[in-house]
Amino acid sequence: MTVLRGGREVLHRLSLCVEDGEHVAIVGPNGAGKSTLLKLVTRECYPVPAPETVCRIYGRERWNVFELRGELGIVSNDLGAALRSRATARDIVLSGFFSSATLEPGHEVTDAMGAAADKALADIGASALSSRSLETLSSGELQRIVIARALVHAPRALIFDEPSNSLDLAAQRELRDAMRALAAHGIAIVLVTHHLADVIPEIERVVFLANGTIVADGLKAELFEAGRLSRLFGVDVTLTLEDGTYHAR
Numbered sequence: 001m002t003v004l005r006g007g008r009e010v011l012h013r014l015s016l017c018v019e020d021g022e023h024v025a026i027v028g029p030n031g032a033g034k035s036t037l038l039k040l041v042t043r044e045c046y047p048v049p050a051p052e053t054v055c056r057i058y059g060r061e062r063w064n065v066f067e068l069r070g071e072l073g074i075v076s077n078d079l080g081a082a083l084r085s086r087a088t089a090r091d092i093v094l095s096g097f098f099s100s101a102t103l104e105p106g107h108e109v110t111d112a113m114g115a116a117a118d119k120a121l122a123d124i125g126a127s128a129l130s131s132r133s134l135e136t137l138s139s140g141e142l143q144r145i146v147i148a149r150a151l152v153h154a155p156r157a158l159i160f161d162e163p164s165n166s167l168d169l170a171a172q173r174e175l176r177d178a179m180r181a182l183a184a185h186g187i188a189i190v191l192v193t194h195h196l197a198d199v200i201p202e203i204e205r206v207v208f209l210a211n212g213t214i215v216a217d218g219l220k221a222e223l224f225e226a227g228r229l230s231r232l233f234g235v236d237v238t239l240t241l242e243d244g245t246y247h248a249r
Helices: 034-041 065-069 077-082 089-095 111-123 139-151 169-184 226-233
Strands: 003-005 008-011 023-027 072-076 157-161 188-193 205-210 213-219 239-242 245-248
Touching: 003 034, 008 034, 034 157, 034 188, 072 077, 072 139, 077 139, 089 111, 089 139, 111 139, 139 157, 139 169, 169 188, 205 226, 213 226
Parallel strands: 023 188, 023 205, 072 157, 157 188
Antiparallel strands: 003 008, 205 213, 239 245
Protein backbone atom coordinates (compact mmCIF):
# COMPACT_ATOMS: atom_id res chain seq x y z
CA MET A 1 0.00 0.00 0.00
CA THR A 2 0.92 3.64 -0.48
CA VAL A 3 -0.08 6.37 1.98
CA LEU A 4 -0.19 10.12 1.42
CA ARG A 5 -0.30 12.62 4.26
CA GLY A 6 -0.51 16.34 3.56
CA GLY A 7 -0.04 15.57 -0.12
CA ARG A 8 3.30 13.86 0.57
CA GLU A 9 4.00 10.16 0.09
CA VAL A 10 4.83 8.78 3.55
CA LEU A 11 4.66 5.04 2.84
CA HIS A 12 5.59 3.71 -0.61
CA ARG A 13 4.17 0.38 -1.86
CA LEU A 14 4.66 -1.13 1.57
CA SER A 15 3.85 -4.81 2.12
CA LEU A 16 3.89 -6.36 5.59
CA CYS A 17 2.22 -9.28 7.36
CA VAL A 18 2.22 -9.78 11.14
CA GLU A 19 0.75 -13.05 12.35
CA ASP A 20 -1.74 -13.31 15.19
CA GLY A 21 0.17 -13.74 18.46
CA GLU A 22 3.52 -12.68 16.98
CA HIS A 23 6.01 -10.36 18.67
CA VAL A 24 7.57 -7.94 16.19
CA ALA A 25 9.49 -4.65 16.34
CA ILE A 26 9.31 -1.94 13.67
CA VAL A 27 12.62 -0.07 13.88
CA GLY A 28 13.74 3.02 12.02
CA PRO A 29 14.82 6.65 12.29
CA ASN A 30 12.47 9.55 12.90
CA GLY A 31 10.47 10.32 9.77
CA ALA A 32 10.68 6.76 8.46
CA GLY A 33 6.88 6.34 8.46
CA LYS A 34 6.60 4.21 11.61
CA SER A 35 3.74 6.15 13.20
CA THR A 36 1.86 6.28 9.90
CA LEU A 37 2.12 2.50 9.68
CA LEU A 38 0.47 2.22 13.10
CA LYS A 39 -2.25 4.66 12.05
CA LEU A 40 -3.11 2.27 9.23
CA VAL A 41 -3.69 -0.45 11.82
CA THR A 42 -5.82 1.76 14.06
CA ARG A 43 -7.70 3.16 11.04
CA GLU A 44 -6.64 6.74 11.71
CA CYS A 45 -5.49 6.90 8.10
CA TYR A 46 -6.06 4.86 4.95
CA PRO A 47 -3.97 3.87 1.93
CA VAL A 48 -4.36 5.32 -1.54
CA PRO A 49 -7.02 3.21 -3.32
CA ALA A 50 -5.49 0.84 -5.86
CA PRO A 51 -6.47 -2.57 -7.30
CA GLU A 52 -3.54 -4.30 -5.62
CA THR A 53 -4.03 -2.66 -2.20
CA VAL A 54 -5.23 -4.85 0.65
CA CYS A 55 -5.29 -3.82 4.31
CA ARG A 56 -6.67 -6.57 6.53
CA ILE A 57 -6.73 -6.81 10.31
CA TYR A 58 -7.59 -10.26 11.65
CA GLY A 59 -8.77 -11.19 8.16
CA ARG A 60 -11.20 -8.28 7.77
CA GLU A 61 -10.85 -5.23 5.54
CA ARG A 62 -13.85 -3.35 6.96
CA TRP A 63 -14.14 -2.58 10.65
CA ASN A 64 -16.30 -0.52 12.93
CA VAL A 65 -13.51 1.54 14.50
CA PHE A 66 -14.93 1.18 18.02
CA GLU A 67 -15.13 -2.58 17.59
CA LEU A 68 -11.53 -2.65 16.33
CA ARG A 69 -10.35 -0.71 19.39
CA GLY A 70 -11.60 -3.60 21.49
CA GLU A 71 -9.16 -5.92 19.71
CA LEU A 72 -6.10 -3.68 20.08
CA GLY A 73 -4.46 -2.00 23.06
CA ILE A 74 -2.48 1.15 22.30
CA VAL A 75 0.40 2.37 24.48
CA SER A 76 2.01 5.69 23.55
CA ASN A 77 3.42 8.79 25.19
CA ASP A 78 1.04 10.92 23.14
CA LEU A 79 -1.86 9.14 24.82
CA GLY A 80 -0.38 9.70 28.27
CA ALA A 81 -0.01 13.43 27.57
CA ALA A 82 -3.65 13.67 26.45
CA LEU A 83 -5.16 12.11 29.58
CA ARG A 84 -6.93 14.27 32.17
CA SER A 85 -4.38 15.01 34.88
CA ARG A 86 -6.90 15.29 37.73
CA ALA A 87 -8.56 11.95 37.03
CA THR A 88 -7.67 8.97 39.18
CA ALA A 89 -5.58 6.17 37.77
CA ARG A 90 -8.52 3.75 38.04
CA ASP A 91 -10.81 6.13 36.12
CA ILE A 92 -8.21 6.38 33.35
CA VAL A 93 -8.01 2.59 33.11
CA LEU A 94 -11.81 2.42 32.94
CA SER A 95 -11.81 5.04 30.18
CA GLY A 96 -10.23 2.39 27.97
CA PHE A 97 -13.68 0.83 27.60
CA PHE A 98 -14.96 4.07 26.06
CA SER A 99 -11.87 5.17 24.06
CA SER A 100 -11.93 8.47 25.94
CA ALA A 101 -9.40 10.52 27.92
CA THR A 102 -11.27 9.99 31.19
CA LEU A 103 -14.68 8.92 32.46
CA GLU A 104 -17.45 11.26 31.37
CA PRO A 105 -20.89 11.75 33.01
CA GLY A 106 -22.60 9.67 30.32
CA HIS A 107 -20.36 6.65 30.75
CA GLU A 108 -21.94 3.73 32.56
CA VAL A 109 -19.36 1.61 34.38
CA THR A 110 -20.55 -1.90 35.14
CA ASP A 111 -19.32 -4.14 37.94
CA ALA A 112 -17.60 -6.28 35.31
CA MET A 113 -15.74 -3.23 33.99
CA GLY A 114 -14.65 -2.29 37.50
CA ALA A 115 -13.37 -5.81 38.13
CA ALA A 116 -11.50 -5.77 34.81
CA ALA A 117 -9.88 -2.41 35.68
CA ASP A 118 -8.75 -3.71 39.07
CA LYS A 119 -7.32 -6.83 37.42
CA ALA A 120 -5.47 -4.80 34.78
CA LEU A 121 -3.92 -2.62 37.48
CA ALA A 122 -2.93 -5.70 39.47
CA ASP A 123 -1.46 -7.43 36.41
CA ILE A 124 0.81 -4.46 35.77
CA GLY A 125 1.75 -4.11 39.44
CA ALA A 126 -0.05 -0.79 39.85
CA SER A 127 -2.90 -1.54 42.27
CA ALA A 128 -1.45 0.88 44.82
CA LEU A 129 -1.84 3.72 42.29
CA SER A 130 -5.56 3.13 41.77
CA SER A 131 -6.92 6.11 43.72
CA ARG A 132 -4.13 8.57 42.94
CA SER A 133 -4.65 11.39 40.45
CA LEU A 134 -2.48 11.40 37.36
CA GLU A 135 -0.89 14.71 38.31
CA THR A 136 0.78 13.00 41.28
CA LEU A 137 2.32 10.16 39.25
CA SER A 138 5.85 9.91 37.93
CA SER A 139 6.39 9.32 34.21
CA GLY A 140 7.05 5.64 34.87
CA GLU A 141 3.91 5.26 36.98
CA LEU A 142 1.85 7.02 34.33
CA GLN A 143 3.18 4.64 31.69
CA ARG A 144 2.00 1.70 33.82
CA ILE A 145 -1.49 3.23 33.94
CA VAL A 146 -1.48 3.66 30.16
CA ILE A 147 -0.54 -0.02 29.79
CA ALA A 148 -3.30 -1.06 32.21
CA ARG A 149 -5.76 1.03 30.18
CA ALA A 150 -4.66 -0.78 27.04
CA LEU A 151 -5.14 -4.16 28.75
CA VAL A 152 -8.50 -3.52 30.38
CA HIS A 153 -10.64 -4.91 27.56
CA ALA A 154 -8.43 -7.98 27.06
CA PRO A 155 -7.13 -7.08 23.57
CA ARG A 156 -5.64 -9.60 21.18
CA ALA A 157 -2.57 -7.43 20.62
CA LEU A 158 -0.73 -4.56 22.26
CA ILE A 159 0.79 -1.83 20.10
CA PHE A 160 3.63 0.16 21.68
CA ASP A 161 4.37 3.44 19.87
CA GLU A 162 7.80 4.81 20.93
CA PRO A 163 6.94 3.90 24.54
CA SER A 164 10.22 4.90 26.20
CA ASN A 165 10.38 8.46 24.85
CA SER A 166 10.59 10.99 27.72
CA LEU A 167 11.08 8.25 30.35
CA ASP A 168 14.08 8.32 32.66
CA LEU A 169 16.35 5.29 33.02
CA ALA A 170 14.42 3.76 35.93
CA ALA A 171 11.09 4.19 34.13
CA GLN A 172 12.53 2.68 30.95
CA ARG A 173 13.58 -0.40 32.89
CA GLU A 174 10.11 -0.69 34.47
CA LEU A 175 8.51 -0.38 31.04
CA ARG A 176 10.67 -3.11 29.53
CA ASP A 177 10.07 -5.42 32.51
CA ALA A 178 6.33 -4.90 32.04
CA MET A 179 6.61 -5.65 28.31
CA ARG A 180 8.51 -8.85 29.06
CA ALA A 181 5.85 -9.99 31.52
CA LEU A 182 3.11 -9.33 28.96
CA ALA A 183 5.00 -11.19 26.24
CA ALA A 184 5.43 -14.15 28.58
CA HIS A 185 1.65 -14.29 28.98
CA GLY A 186 1.24 -14.77 25.23
CA ILE A 187 -0.27 -11.45 24.19
CA ALA A 188 0.89 -10.27 20.77
CA ILE A 189 3.19 -7.24 20.82
CA VAL A 190 3.90 -4.84 17.97
CA LEU A 191 6.57 -2.37 19.02
CA VAL A 192 7.52 0.76 17.09
CA THR A 193 10.75 2.35 18.25
CA HIS A 194 14.11 3.82 17.39
CA HIS A 195 15.60 2.72 20.73
CA LEU A 196 17.20 -0.72 20.35
CA ALA A 197 17.00 -1.35 24.09
CA ASP A 198 13.19 -1.31 23.83
CA VAL A 199 13.34 -4.48 21.75
CA ILE A 200 12.98 -6.98 24.58
CA PRO A 201 14.51 -10.48 24.25
CA GLU A 202 11.06 -11.99 23.58
CA ILE A 203 10.85 -10.04 20.30
CA GLU A 204 12.77 -12.05 17.71
CA ARG A 205 11.46 -10.54 14.47
CA VAL A 206 12.53 -7.04 13.44
CA VAL A 207 11.40 -4.92 10.50
CA PHE A 208 13.60 -2.02 9.35
CA LEU A 209 11.66 0.95 7.96
CA ALA A 210 13.33 3.87 6.18
CA ASN A 211 11.90 6.56 3.89
CA GLY A 212 8.49 4.89 3.91
CA THR A 213 9.81 1.55 2.68
CA ILE A 214 10.70 -1.74 4.37
CA VAL A 215 14.40 -2.23 3.82
CA ALA A 216 14.83 -5.42 5.88
CA ASP A 217 12.63 -7.97 7.63
CA GLY A 218 14.06 -10.89 9.57
CA LEU A 219 15.51 -12.24 12.77
CA LYS A 220 16.81 -9.73 15.28
CA ALA A 221 20.01 -11.72 15.72
CA GLU A 222 20.78 -11.16 12.02
CA LEU A 223 19.55 -7.57 11.54
CA PHE A 224 20.93 -6.07 14.74
CA GLU A 225 24.43 -5.74 13.35
CA ALA A 226 26.52 -2.58 13.49
CA GLY A 227 26.86 -2.16 9.72
CA ARG A 228 23.15 -2.65 9.02
CA LEU A 229 22.15 -0.29 11.81
CA SER A 230 24.65 2.34 10.67
CA ARG A 231 23.09 2.30 7.20
CA LEU A 232 19.57 2.43 8.64
CA PHE A 233 20.18 5.42 10.90
CA GLY A 234 22.81 7.16 8.80
CA VAL A 235 25.41 7.33 11.58
CA ASP A 236 28.18 5.07 12.83
CA VAL A 237 26.69 2.68 15.37
CA THR A 238 28.54 0.76 18.05
CA LEU A 239 26.52 -2.20 19.31
CA THR A 240 26.63 -4.15 22.56
CA LEU A 241 24.54 -7.07 23.80
CA GLU A 242 23.79 -7.44 27.52
CA ASP A 243 21.44 -10.06 28.98
CA GLY A 244 19.60 -10.46 25.69
CA THR A 245 19.13 -6.72 25.13
CA TYR A 246 20.94 -4.69 22.48
CA HIS A 247 22.29 -1.21 23.14
CA ALA A 248 23.54 1.24 20.53
CA ARG A 249 25.68 4.36 20.75
